[in-house]
Amino acid sequence: MVKFSININDKSYPFPERLTVLQWKAIMxxxxxxxxxxxxxxxxxxxxxxxxxxxxxxxxxxxGIGLLVGLLNTRQESKYTDFSKLTFGxxxxxxxxxxxxxxxxxxxxxxVLGDTQWSDxxxxxxxxxxxxxxxxxxxxxxLFGLDFETEDGEIVEADDVEETSPAESWxxxxxxxxxxxxxxxxxxxxxPLLKTFNFMAHQKNKQxxxxxxxxxxxxxxxxxxxxx
Numbered sequence: 001m002v003k004f005s006i007n008i009n010d011k012s013y014p015f016p017e018r019l020t021v022l023q024w025k026a027i028m029x030x031x032x033x034x035x036x037x038x039x040x041x042x043x044x045x046x047x048x049x050x051x052x053x054x055x056x057x058x059x060x061x062x063x064g065i066g067l068l069v070g071l072l073n074t075r076q077e078s079k080y081t082d083f084s085k086l087t088f089g090x091x092x093x094x095x096x097x098x099x100x101x102x103x104x105x106x107x108x109x110x111x112v113l114g115d116t117q118w119s120d121x122x123x124x125x126x127x128x129x130x131x132x133x134x135x136x137x138x139x140x141x142x143l144f145g146l147d148f149e150t151e152d153g154e155i156v157e158a159d160d161v162e163e164t165s166p167a168e169s170w171x172x173x174x175x176x177x178x179x180x181x182x183x184x185x186x187x188x189x190x191x192p193l194l195k196t197f198n199f200m201a202h203q204k205n206k207q208x209x210x211x212x213x214x215x216x217x218x219x220x221x222x223x224x225x226x227x228x
Contacts, residue, residue: 006046006060006064007060008048008052008055008056008060013048016045018074018076018118019071019072020117020119021116021117021118021122023119024072024122025107026044027041027045027068027072028103029103030044032065032069038061038062038064038065039054039061041065041068042056042061042064042068045068071119074123075120076120076121077124078125079114080113080124080125080128081112081114081125083128083129083132084193084194085192086112086192086193087191088174088188088189088192088196089188089189090193091193092174093108094109094112094133095170096170097109098126098130098133106122109126109129110125140201142204143197173200174188174189177200
């Protein structure tokens with residue numbers, strides 16, 4: 001059911017009440033803040049050719065963009081995956097996809113978060129996940145060497161963290177957990193996420209404790225040598 005129609009060159013285009021994921025992705029490829037892109041964006045929405053909009057009035061184009069902006073930013077509550085039951089592999093995939101950008105990766109993210117054809121439901125699911133993701137990173141900040149989180153939710157790494165791509169970083173972690181055994185890679189990625197993070201945190205704390213003991217023993221040995 002539609003509420004509006006836009007007339008362009010004597011042809012009526014029904015304006016959708018909701019955008020599909022495909023429509024949202026197609027439109028979001030353009031910079032909507034650039035007025036030069038507006039005719040192309042409207043043409044993309046309606047599946048029209050840009051030349052069909054050459055004679056369209058500025059008012060018509062502006063009206064269409066105004067209505068469209070509202071649809072692009074709409075969220076509709078929708079059921080999503082229980083994030084606490086994600087596997088380690090699903091977390092890794094989502095982390096790589098989310099850093100690649102929602103426009104590029106929305107379809108893939110929805111295979112884990114819960115499928116839907118509507119962009120408003122998809123954005124609701126993704127928003128819920130990104131909030132939970134930030135919560136998890138806060139809980140395991142020491143494990144990942146995170147200094148703090150900015151007000152807008154951006155996760156900031158410590159200065160001494162080596163700069164590598166998310167995919168490379170996670171694959172290195174997976175290989176380490178698999179003890180460099182190719183046959184164990186799937187076994188690692190199929191583990192429950194929180195179980196894996198707790199294990200990683202334990203291993204890191206254990207290593208820190210062992211390093212401290214070695215450092216303390218080294219200092220004691222140096223002190224004994226200095227006394228002789």
